[in-house]
Amino acid sequence: MLIAFPIRVIWWIIIGNIMSIADDNKKDGGVVTAEAANKKEPTDLELAQRSAKGDGDAFEQIYRRHFRRVYALCMRMMSDPVRAEDMTQEVFVQLFNKIGSFRGESAFTTWLHRMTVNLVLMYFRKASTRSELLTEEGETPIQIVRGTENPETMPVVDRIALERAVQQLPPGYRSVFVLHDVEGYEHDEISKMMGISAGTSKSQLHKARLKLRQLLRQQAALN
Amino acid sequence: MECEESVELLSELHAGNVEESTALLIRRHLADCPPCCGVYEDLQTIVVTATSLGQSNDSLEFPDEERIWQRITVIRRTTVH
Numbered sequence: 001m002l003i004a005f006p007i008r009v010i011w012w013i014i015i016g017n018i019m020s021i022a023d024d025n026k027k028d029g030g031v032v033t034a035e036a037a038n039k040k041e042p043t044d045l046e047l048a049q050r051s052a053k054g055d056g057d058a059f060e061q062i063y064r065r066h067f068r069r070v071y072a073l074c075m076r077m078m079s080d081p082v083r084a085e086d087m088t089q090e091v092f093v094q095l096f097n098k099i100g101s102f103r104g105e106s107a108f109t110t111w112l113h114r115m116t117v118n119l120v121l122m123y124f125r126k127a128s129t130r131s132e133l134l135t136e137e138g139e140t141p142i143q144i145v146r147g148t149e150n151p152e153t154m155p156v157v158d159r160i161a162l163e164r165a166v167q168q169l170p171p172g173y174r175s176v177f178v179l180h181d182v183e184g185y186e187h188d189e190i191s192k193m194m195g196i197s198a199g200t201s202k203s204q205l206h207k208a209r210l211k212l213r214q215l216l217r218q219q220a221a222l223n
Numbered sequence: 224m225e226c227e228e229s230v231e232l233l234s235e236l237h238a239g240n241v242e243e244s245t246a247l248l249i250r251r252h253l254a255d256c257p258p259c260c261g262v263y264e265d266l267q268t269i270v271v272t273a274t275s276l277g278q279s280n281d282s283l284e285f286p287d288e289e290r291i292w293q294r295i296t297v298i299r300r301t302t303v304h
Contacts, residue, residue, distance in 0.1 A: 063295065067288050072280040085286045092295050159282040162272045181273035189293075206234035213265045 045110030052100035059099070063092055066109070070116050076123035076178045077120045087123060091116050091177055117179065117193055166214040173208035180205050224252040229259050233266055 010102035035093075041048075042061070070091050075084035094115065102111055109201045166174060166182075175194060180201070187198040194201070229252045235241045236249050253260045276282065 030233075060292070063292055064288070067281055067291070068285060071285055072283050075283055076276070081284075081286065085291060088286075089291055089294055091238075092291075093298050096295070096299055159272060159276055162276065163268065165283050175298060177273070181270055181276040184277060186273075202234070206231070209266050209269050210230070210262075212269055213262065215267075216265075 035107075039208075045102075048099050048102045048104075048108060051096070052102075059096060062099075063163070066112055068090075070111070073113065073116050073178075073183070076166060076182060077117070077175055078123075079174060080174070083123075087116075087120060090118055094119060102128040113183070114193075117183075121175065121194060124175070148185065161216060161219055164220065165212045167212060168215050169208055173204050173211060174203050176204040177208040177212070178205060181209075226252075226256060226259050229253065229256070230262055233259075233263050236263070238266060246292045261303065 042058070044062065044065070047058045047062050047065075048208070051062060067088070071084060071088045073079065074087040076085060078084045091112075095112065102108060166177065169177060172200070176190060179190050179193070180187065185193075187201040190196075190201045191198040196204075229249050232245065232249055236246055237266055239252055243251065
């Protein structure tokens with residue numbers, strides 16, 4: 001059902017396929033030969049089926065194809081390169097163990113994406129941060145004081161500055177922000193994944209955005 | 224509408240989730256209140272930039288793909304045997 005997939009996840013799938021094709025062309029020096037044109041890149045489903053039968057090369061292809069996306073999601077949710085690296089490893093180990101259960105009912109990227117999110121959230125729960133994830137008022141709301149805000153001083157939000165600011169968010173805020181604003185999940189999906197109400201998800205998202213604004217302004221003041 | 228109430232509703236306004244009458248009140252407040260208007264513009268910028276993060280990972284630094292693959296390979300072998 002198309003509506004079940006966030007738009008940006010669908011975009012993720014499309015770009016993934018385009019990048020795979022682009023990589024193939026690069027290997028041929030940018031020239032699409034007749035042989036290359038006739039050579040069909042195996043789909044994720046085909047690779048998953050081969051992996052499930054013990055084909056190590058197929059599993060490695062899956063890893064190479066999806067490593068960056070899995071790491072990026074882990075890094076944005078965990079904001080720690082070492083933990084994100086360990087979690088990426090854990091995702092692919094879990095994937096190796098469970099790949100036989102992928103039946104192609106959804107896109108492989110969506111399935112892997114959801115598996116990654118679930119493992120990161122499970123990590124947070126095990127790390128005893130569940131109370132933070134569930135707390136509606138995770139942070140003191142940012143108060144706007146008349147006369148102290150000047151729209152002209154708001155820094156230009158570039159992607160690197162935002163990445164840096166996201167890493168400074170409390171885990172609960174960060175998870176909701178990354179899942180909603182970066183990955184494109186809806187609040188009802190986030191509420192199911194995180195075990196919170198949709199209202200809490202909305203509230204935490206809003207507070208996360210306000211906190212990010214504050215962090216970006218602080219970053220800009222230091223520069 | 225006061226600043227605090229207005230700011231609380233800005234994400235919902237952005238998502239189009241507030242009733243038209245409330246949206247009108249917020250917009251009137253924003254028109255009269257440059258600080259709140261600034262907050263709204265900044266939140267919109269953050270959302271747009273966040274969306275672009277989801278579309279490209281160029282702003283991230285990646286660890287050594289090969290090193291992680293070797294670690295996974297060792298664990299896989301251990302699991303299989």
